[in-house]
Amino acid sequence: MSQKMTRRRLLLGGAATAAVAMVKSSFGKMVQTGIPEAAMDPTRQVGPLPGVLGTRSPFEHPQRKASLTSSQTPLQDLYGIITPSDLHFERHHAGVPAIDPNTYELTIHGMVDRPTVFSLADLKRFPAVSRICFIECSGNFRKPDKETITPQDICGLTSQSEWTGVMLSTIFREVGVDPKATWFLAEGSDAAVMTRSIPVSKGWDDAMIVYAQNGEAIRPQQGYPARLLLPGWEGNTSIKWLRRIELSDGPFMTREETSKYTEPIKDGKIRQFSFTMDARSIITYPAYPVQLQKGWVEIRGIAWSGRGKITGVEISTNAGKSWQAARLQEPVMDKAHTCFRYLWQWDGDTTEIMSRAIDETGYIQPSLKELITARGIGTGYHLNPVTAWLIKRGGEVVYRPEKWK
Amino acid sequence: MPYWACVAGIAMISCERRVNTAPTHFGYGRPATKQEIAAKAIAIRPDGKGLPAGSGTVQHGAVIYAGKCASCHGVTGTEGPFNVLVAPDTADAVPFDRAPQRIKAIGNYWPYATTVFDYVRRAMPFNAPGSLSDNEVYSLTAYLLYANKLIDSSTVMNAKTLPGVIMPARKYYVTDNRNGGDGPYE
Structure with a gap:
């Protein structure tokens, strides 16, 4: 089928509803022309010939949701574990x-x-390494205020790519890092000249300098031509457009690790250098705005942990009263989005469905109430609560808002 | 296979591996000169290391602030529309975890005064980052610390005085204590 589709493939006409085909003009040049979707019988018109760049089907319009400060990945529109590069979330300053x-x-x-x-x-001359891992912004949480929000709204600031580059440990050996160095500063060459202080131990462990994403050069939005990659750590630390690394014997206390990316917790304390992303999961189907039909439903979603592999995902279809194991889709990788699926028969009654991730340290994704009990309500960073979807009697699926207190 | 053959086999494999072991030093890149490092190394440490020569005053800072900062941060640093810079209360007011709407600003939240200089110099003003001279940055830093009631109006900011400014929020800072596992949530 794919052969046939390729031969008669349509060219994507942006977000337009009309498809686009190539036809020969009177001068013999191939030009694009619009074809109304409904009127077209693909067996009666030769489609566009092979082109230099592929396109999405004109029927598919996945889009990030952009604000002044970020754009969120449409998690509910994706399949598998790789985020298409043009749908990778953006956050820059x-x-x-x-x-x-x-x-x-x-x-x-x-x-x-x-x-x-x-x-x-x-x-690029150094020995290259590729790995698949997620990058998640530590501000990837939306205060639970209304029913009509999608997975993209709730936690679209996480995306996953295959990254290729050089291990930072290789570079550390190359320049001869002083054993007494304990921190390094990573600096970007954007207009914020973004900087973070990183423990040297992460550099020796699994940090990379990457120049490729999903088989091609990194996208400008993700740090072209090279960025730092700190698997499992809050996205802000994976400095994009990396221009400088300074080895030091202490942190630099930059703005992004003091006045931002720190979180007030219990007893008036302010938590700093909270690098690791805790385990999290979300059901991406069924989720708002899906209209569900009675009968068999495959509940689907992703789970991930900054501390290692996901070892299990549990599903509740009765508002958290009982939990059953979901099937994990291989590959299950270190610090990587992992797909889970759970087959369920919806009887048509009102209920709540939810998922909770478990990682290899034994950590179980908490409820919002458990997080608030542990930390208070002073922060929007590093919040990874179980997300519940309310299925109403008519099949309407909505987010179940929770009290922020 | 006799035992000695196994041992010999393993020894041979080890030798072969050693031949293919990556060098610690590839010799890629070029040496960075002292001059270019000095030009690029703009980060300021909390102990003041990295601060340039020069100085600034609250009065000069107020003038620069009115011209280049107030349109985004408000006439007195509290009005916005973008980040509030002047804290409406002190660091010791009601804890943030019980008052989530409480505004976090330099006077009640920032733990190091050197960060103000570092950040303003690298990223501000938003529409012309990197355009301020070191003296202008010292002056703006002085003005912002003064407006947050952290220094008095006659204190001059320079590489010596800036790291000595006491930031009352610093005592509340703790390093991350989360470790995963099945213990209590942190």
Whole structure:
């Protein structure tokens, strides 16, 4: 079928409802022309010939939801574990910089034997590594205020890609990091000149400098031409458009690790350097605005943990009274979105469905109430509560708001 | 296979692996010169390391603030529309975990005064980042610390005085204590 579809493939006409085909003009040049979708019989018209870039079907319109500060991945529209690169969430603090890969430089200095400047070509010469992992913003939570919100609204600031680059440990050996160095500063070359202090131990563990995403160069929105990648840690620390790394014996206390990305917790304390993303899951189907029909339903979603692999996802179809194990879809990877599915027969009665993730440390995704009991209500960072969908008698699926107190 | 053959086999495999082991040093990249590092290393540490020469006053800072900052942060630093810079209360007011609407600003939330200089110099003003001179940044820092009642109007800000400014919120800061596992939620 895919062969046939390819031969008669339609060209995507942006978000337009009319499909687009290539036809020969009177000058013999191939030009695009619109075809009304409804009037078209694909067996009676030759479709566009092979092109230099593929397109989405004109019937598919997945979109991020953009605000002034971020754009969220449409989790409910995705299948599998890879986020298409153009749907990867965006969060940046002063826009997307345009960086010429030919003049790009990464400077590494401070407590190192050999302060070094690397070009992009230099970085690509090092032994390469690919890995699949999620990046999630630590502000990936929406205060539960209304029924009509989608998975994208609730936690669309998490996305997953296959990243390719060089292990930071390889670079650390290359420049000869002083054993006394305990922190490093990572600095971006956007207009915010974004900086975070990172423990050197993460650099030796699994940090990378990556230049490719899902088989091609990283998208500008994700840090072109090279970014830091800290698997499992809050997205803000994976500095994009990476231009400088400074090895040091202490943190720099930048704005993004003091006045932001810190969270007030119990007893008036303010928690700092809360890097790791706790385990979380969300049912992406059925979810608002799905209209459900009685009978068999495959409940689907994703689960992930910044501490390692997901070992289980449990589903409740009776508002949390009892829980059953969902099936996990291989591959189940370290610090990676993992698909889960659970077959269920909906009898048509009002109920609530929800999922909870369990990771390899034994951590069980908490309820919002448990999080508030532990931390108070002073923060919007690092909130990973169980999300419940309310299924109404008529099949209307909505978010179940909870009290923020 | 006799025992000695196994051992010999393993020894051979180990030798072969050693040949293919990656070097610790590939020799890629070029040495960074002292001059270019000095030009690029703009980060300021909380102990003041990295602060440039120069100085600034509250009075000069007030003038710069009115011209370049007030349109986003409000005439007195409290009105917005963007981030409120001047705290409406002190660091020791009702704890944030019991007052989620409480505004977090320099005077009641920021733990280090050096961060103000570092951030303003690298990222502000939003429409012209990197356009301020070091003296202007010192002056703006002085003005913002003064407006937050952290220094008096005659205190000059420079590489010596700025790291010494006491930030009352600092005592509330703790390092992350979450560890996963099946213990109580943190």
